[in-house]
Amino acid sequence: MDLGQTERLKPVLASVKAMIKDEIAPMDEAFLAEVEKGDRWVLTARQSEILENLKSHAQAKGLWNFWDTLGDGPKLSTVEYAYLAEEMGKSHLAAEVFNCNAPDTGNMEVFARFGTAAMKTRWLKPLMAGQIRSAYLMTEPDIASSDATNIAMRCERQGDEYVLNGEKWWATGAGDPRCAVHIVMVRSSNDAPKHQQHSMIVVPADSPGITKLRAMEVYGHDDAPHGHIHFRYDNVRVPAENLLLGEGRGFEIAQNRLGPGRIHHCMRAIGQAEKALSLMCARSVSRHAFGKPLAQLGENFDLIAKARMDIEQARLLCLKAAWMMDQGDKRASAPWISQIKVVAPQVALAVTDMAIQMHGAAGVSQDTPLARQWTHLRTLRLADGPDAVHRRQVARAELAHYASGQNSS
Amino acid sequence: MDLGQTERLKPVLASVKAMIKDEIAPMDEAFLAEVEKGDRWVLTARQSEILENLKSHAQAKGLWNFWDTLGDGPKLSTVEYAYLAEEMGKSHLAAEVFNCNAPDTGNMEVFARFGTAAMKTRWLKPLMAGQIRSAYLMTEPDIASSDATNIAMRCERQGDEYVLNGEKWWATGAGDPRCAVHIVMVRSSNDAPKHQQHSMIVVPADSPGITKLRAMEVYGHDDAPHGHIHFRYDNVRVPAENLLLGEGRGFEIAQNRLGPGRIHHCMRAIGQAEKALSLMCARSVSRHAFGKPLAQLGENFDLIAKARMDIEQARLLCLKAAWMMDQGDKRASAPWISQIKVVAPQVALAVTDMAIQMHGAAGVSQDTPLARQWTHLRTLRLADGPDAVHRRQVARAELAHYASGQNSS
Amino acid sequence: MDLGQTERLKPVLASVKAMIKDEIAPMDEAFLAEVEKGDRWVLTARQSEILENLKSHAQAKGLWNFWDTLGDGPKLSTVEYAYLAEEMGKSHLAAEVFNCNAPDTGNMEVFARFGTAAMKTRWLKPLMAGQIRSAYLMTEPDIASSDATNIAMRCERQGDEYVLNGEKWWATGAGDPRCAVHIVMVRSSNDAPKHQQHSMIVVPADSPGITKLRAMEVYGHDDAPHGHIHFRYDNVRVPAENLLLGEGRGFEIAQNRLGPGRIHHCMRAIGQAEKALSLMCARSVSRHAFGKPLAQLGENFDLIAKARMDIEQARLLCLKAAWMMDQGDKRASAPWISQIKVVAPQVALAVTDMAIQMHGAAGVSQDTPLARQWTHLRTLRLADGPDAVHRRQVARAELAHYASGQNSS
Amino acid sequence: MDLGQTERLKPVLASVKAMIKDEIAPMDEAFLAEVEKGDRWVLTARQSEILENLKSHAQAKGLWNFWDTLGDGPKLSTVEYAYLAEEMGKSHLAAEVFNCNAPDTGNMEVFARFGTAAMKTRWLKPLMAGQIRSAYLMTEPDIASSDATNIAMRCERQGDEYVLNGEKWWATGAGDPRCAVHIVMVRSSNDAPKHQQHSMIVVPADSPGITKLRAMEVYGHDDAPHGHIHFRYDNVRVPAENLLLGEGRGFEIAQNRLGPGRIHHCMRAIGQAEKALSLMCARSVSRHAFGKPLAQLGENFDLIAKARMDIEQARLLCLKAAWMMDQGDKRASAPWISQIKVVAPQVALAVTDMAIQMHGAAGVSQDTPLARQWTHLRTLRLADGPDAVHRRQVARAELAHYASGQNSS
Secondary structure: EEEEOOOOOOHHHHHHHHHHHHHHHHHHHHHHHHHOOOOOOOHHHHHHHHHHHHHHHHHHHHHHHHHOOOOOOOOOOOOHHHHHHHHOOOOHHHHHHHHOOOOHHHHHHHHHOOOOOHHHHHHHHHHHHOOEEEEOOOOOOOOOOOOHHHOOOOOEEOOEEEEEEEEEEEOOOOOOOOOOEEEEEEOOOOOOOHHHOEEEEEOOOOOOOOEEEEEEEOOOEEEOOOEEEEEEEEEEEEEEHHOOOOOHHHHHHHHHHHHHHHHHHHHHHHHHHHHHHHHHHHHHHHHHEEEEOOOOOOOOHHHHHHHHHHHHHHHHHHHHHHHHHOOOOHHHHHHHHHHHHHHHHHHHHHHHHHHHOOHHHHHHOOOOOOHHHHHHHHHHOOOOOOOHHHHHHHHHHHHHHOOOOOOOO | OOOOOOHHHHHHHHHHHHHHHHHHHHHHHHHHHOOOOOOOOOOOOOHHHHHHHHHHHHHOOOOOOOOOOOOOOOOOOHHHHHHHHHHHHOOHHHHHHHHOOOOOHHHHHHHHHHHHHHHHHHHHHHOOOOOOEEEEOOOOOOOOOOOOOOOOOOOEEOOOOOEHHHHHHHEEOOOOOOOEEEEEEOOOOOOOOHHEEEEEEEEOOOOOOOEEEEEOEEEEEEEOOOOEEEEEEEEEEHHHHHHHOOOOHHHHHHHHHHHHHHHHHHHHHHHHHHHHHHHHHHHHHOOOOEEEEHHHHOHHHHHHHHHHHHHHHHHHHHHHHHHHHHHHHHHHHHHHHHHHHHHHHHHHHHHHHHHHOOOHHHHHHOOOOOOHHHHHHHHHOOOOOOOOHHHHHHHHHOOOOOOOOOOOO | OOOOOOOOHHHHHHHHHHHHHHHHHOOOOHHHHHHOOOOOOOOOHHHHHHHHHHHHHHHHHOOOOOOOOOOOOOOOOOOHHHHHHHHHHOOOOOOOHHHOOHHHHHHHHHHHHHHHHHHHHHHHHHHOOOOOOOEEEOOOOOOOOHHHHHOOEEEEEEEEEEEEEEEEEEEOOOOOOOOOOOOEEEOOOOOOHHHHEEEEEEEEEOOOEEEEEEEOOOOEEEEOOEEEEEEEOOOEEEEEHHHHOOOOOOHHHHHHHHHHHHHHHHHHHHHHHHHHHHHHHHHHOOEEEOOOHHHHHHOOOHHHHHHHHHHHHHHHHHHHHHHHHOOOOOOHHHHHHHHHHHHHHHHHHHHHHHHHHOOOHHHHHOOOOOHHHHHHHHHHHOOOOOOHHHHHHHHHHHHHOOOOOOOOO | OOOOOOOHHHHHHHHHHHHHHHHHHHHHHHHHHHOOOOOOOOHHHHHHHHHHHHHHHHOOOOOOOOOOOOOOOOOOHHHHHHHHHHHHHOOOOOHOOOOOOOOOHHHHHHHHHHOOOOHHHHHHHHOOOOOEEEEEEEEOOOOOOOOOOHOOOOEEEEEEEEEEEEEEEEOOOOEEEEEEEOOOOOOOOOOOOOOOOOEEEEEEEOOOOEEEEOOOOOOOOOOOOOEEEEEEEEEEEEEEHHOOOOOOHHHHHHHHHHHHHHHHHHHHHHHHHHHHHHHHHHHHHHHHEEEEEHHOOOOHHHHHHHHHHHHHHHHHHHHHHHHHHOOHHHHHHHHHHHHHHHHHHHHHHHHHHHHHHOOOHHHHHHOOOHHHHHHHHHHOOOOOOOHHHHHHHHHHHOOOOOOOOOOOO
């Protein structure tokens, strides 16, 4: 069970770290500042310039599409990729610069594994080239999406087409003007067995009948131009071949899609936790009160130690979950992914909150990246399944070894 | 030790509750929506209309200036006032409508107790009439203000004037165009004993030499038009009589000012916690997953019980601290105020966070008041002294009963 | 809502404090040391002498039967009694010395309210005089007694008698040779509505058919000679008039009995928490490491503050629950008793554990009362209902205000 | 960074598991029950028989001395050994049966690395053969031993001898009649630099001048016949060559000795946590209340999930610390050992406490091994350095990367 950095990974990781430190992170604030200028939902010329320059550099260095199941990239294991994701977590732009941003990686995975040849040409190729972006439409406002069997968007066959009706929200990235395609979870049957009533279907973003109702806000932030869009679909029509794999196989695809994505999210969260701890330590030795550096006051030593211990444990658990995935047994790796999905965001949130407190009022302000980081991390306790659902999965896996009583709760 | 609602209070409390529920809370969102229109730092006509209407109603009903040490209001005890503050915590506008908003109540208190007759005429009277607003300038960006002896803004006597130089930030409410006066903590000596180097001085908000550098943001929000302003004072000159009580008595005034203010903050926080618990309960019985209302899934019963138990304890501790204040012994009540200053914000934050989680993604969005409430509450763990400083005070008070070792840490 | 010490209480409380400090607490260790000599389940002459001397003193001072619903004692309110219980928590022997020990107070209450005249003469009178002791047999080994409707001991009417069969365990105090009577919860019907299948019945401790199977141990301690006895009842026969109130009214009596008992337990726990905090503080200023008193190292200030804040909140919540009881509305006070039943033991355990840690290895040893106190307190999270059941009650009370979903979980 | 089970380890681990399950664990209760018969501090014939039989079996299978730096055992890495230690944690007798019990493994290590040839013959050989046992005397009653530089036992050179005076307590295993030798940390100088004032010296257990003052108790248990002995040394004389390595090198030896020992303790704690979780799960599906198995009530699913997540993280952190040790850089591995020393006991305690609560009153009783396990685990938060000291080490290591302020606190 090798959870370390392989020899193959080391130079790639070093290059990624260096490029983030030297080129990408220094542009984060400039990029974000542009959002306030003009139409928030159109990339400014300066934003495009920043992004495209960095992407070109990354491609030129071969730092591109690490999570590549089709192309000719480095073909990294999940464990190896996890180390890169941790680094990408430390900069706002990094994941996109390396074409490793969510939800595009997951969507590329879906096209690569389950898409038709036409889809690969039309969507996968430009996604892999970083020319377009994509969205994943799962959750809905009127149902508890934590139980995905509740998903209700209607999908009816009419001749050679499917017709979609309903609402989706929290379509992350769908605000971006480059977002060209939606992958959508829909209800194609009310009669089939519970986990075969849903399908996954591909919808061009400019299809007639799609209305952007609003941008959802996260603690008051719309995350423009990326965004989290609330859509209404009114009689949206797509060719029947846009339905992936066949009717009723939505959950099968979703399970394939979400595993790696959760690990990436979690390792980026670990990266953010490290960044917060680093800011906390630097503050604690440079700021003085009551005649001492903060580090030497009260419980601050204990908090720093706690942060270090919690981060190390969360990282090891992420790496173990990644290693389990690499072994190829989905059933065996599922509870590990649930474990890390609960643990990593909570650790990252707690460390970020400690770092905020160590900074005093500066911590909640625009003078550090901590407050923004916290609100972003907070959504991870809900995205891709709230904590409670994942704990439930972990408990069910545990109790499956015992005689009875493990069903439901 | 009567911590209950007195007979005198009951009708007042009922009126306050009714007016908040029927008139004020329904206007909260409309008022806040106006901020996005035009210049964020000027009240729109609609905002003024909403506020002034409500204030007139409140005055007409005699629901005005509950924290009144001068006027002819109901003269409530701190315990009685605490119950009102809890209610005001449940609406964005309520505290201002009843002329009970921070930092004005504290500033009125300062003018009433330590101000000259001229100050009472010029500042206290219009404050009590709700015609102007005020700010309190304490914390500074370049020092750890948690140790207030670090405060550095220079205040030099030149003839009949004092000349102020330095920076202050987090001047809450100073963004409001109606803010007419600053009460400022300054360093008037470097040689006096540690707690006699500082003074409190009154500065008209439009004095030459005052520059608004920027609005501080709280998790990305500028709270316009109220705001938290970062000021630079360059050779700001005020008449010598503007210095309150005398040089070196800044801490004496600060201590008087902050006690009640902290209790008000804490009771408003309790009100917000109740509101969050109420939203959490309503959600838990109306939303279904896995075939059951959320309330019946996993730990949700336990969380609701925990929220209830934590809120009750925090409220009782607030009331006890208020009762201690009412006994009139500042030295004895100080550690109680520190206790509640630590406890109440943490309980309110925890309950609000639970409520957010119970709402799923809606919880972090604009569809409930929870996310905004959380960011506001988060600042209370820093404002008026970070948790660590208050815990330190509690521990020192505890250890004062023991032989040795209680000094510093 | 007066939660303070009444004028009537003050001199009583002062006398109780003084007697505990000067006379009772100094005998605790001597009394406990006797247990190891000879038969653990017979009081030694020295033990009897210690106890009877102290009891005589207490009676002489009128410090006796504070929880008196029959006699001519001081007739204290629950709030007043709570302050006394807190003090009694600080000494092993105190509750018995004042004839206020569990389960006797609860049993006296039952006899006084629901007993026949004959029972009052035979059992209540000597209990009130401290001449005999009693036990309360509720929980059983083969069922989850947390759901008391599971209680299974059979109670069948045969002519003028009831015949009892089954096992009971954790009969606290039943090891004491002076224990003369059991009050027993039994199942008198399998057909009645769920909460009317049980009855409460009075059984002389020396009835034929009662076997002491063993003494239950608490973390390895049998608490001899008091003890927690595991009994088997084989065809134990008692006259029909021994059944209290009538068949099917067991829960009605149990509810009456347990409310005040829980508050007493909780206030004694608060007393133990205060004792632990006091030992922790004394240790923290007298012991040195790394050149400083422990108080000044790491998080120790923060822990002391946390202990103080948690104790104050738990005490206020206890007093509020006591006050609710004094208002006389059982339905309204029930969730308050559940709240304190969860909170007080957990706070007392946490503070005791902190104090143990502050003492280093001495903390777990026989050199302080902390380890013994911890194991005793730990049982309170289970006795009279485990935490989970009480949290469930609190949540149900909360959700009763909301539309639906509040039933079961 | 391979943290998995090597191919070499797998058959050994399987044999150890099987022997514990089939032969050793079934004898635990019988062995412990013997302690109550006759003199607690002499092994009964039955105890000796049980132990020697099992030891012979283990030796016959080659399952002996896994932590062998001298002999011809399997020479396992720390990571490999860790997996075995986890299994040994699940049975009271297992560690001794495989000759892997503390403090003997650490003491063997000291003799092997720092002992003279004579010591190896006299002490190491019979220790490796399981014929004698040993003790390690470090901590003292009159000083805060958490700061080991406080250690005070005097050690004065007189001619060819050293003369020792002072007290030591918590000498674990020194109650065993087979304990033949003490390794003792002493103060050999008051003038040398702080970390060179202490020495380690070998003292035969039957040396004149050694008095057993008492057995220390752990939550009331003396752990006879193993025991934790409080000794007085009065002019105990040993030949000068008994002083290991040279005067002033005590800390050097202690550091070498404690690293692996801490990992063993921690992995045994993980084993105990697994045992507790297993009992908790079995109980939760077999016991019913309110019409459901306990698993399906309230937060029980969440607790089971939390236990699983915490155990996995703690195990991975242990394995990482073991792997760091195997890399051979003591300075680099030290903070990892401190981390795990804090984490593993706390996780094992928390899981054991949850399991106790899930068992109701049975949990605190003699009917499960949980209560005994808890008291044993509780000492690990103090043994080999209290949590606070280890957190301090972790924080210092963290802050060493930052400019200043990292010294002391």
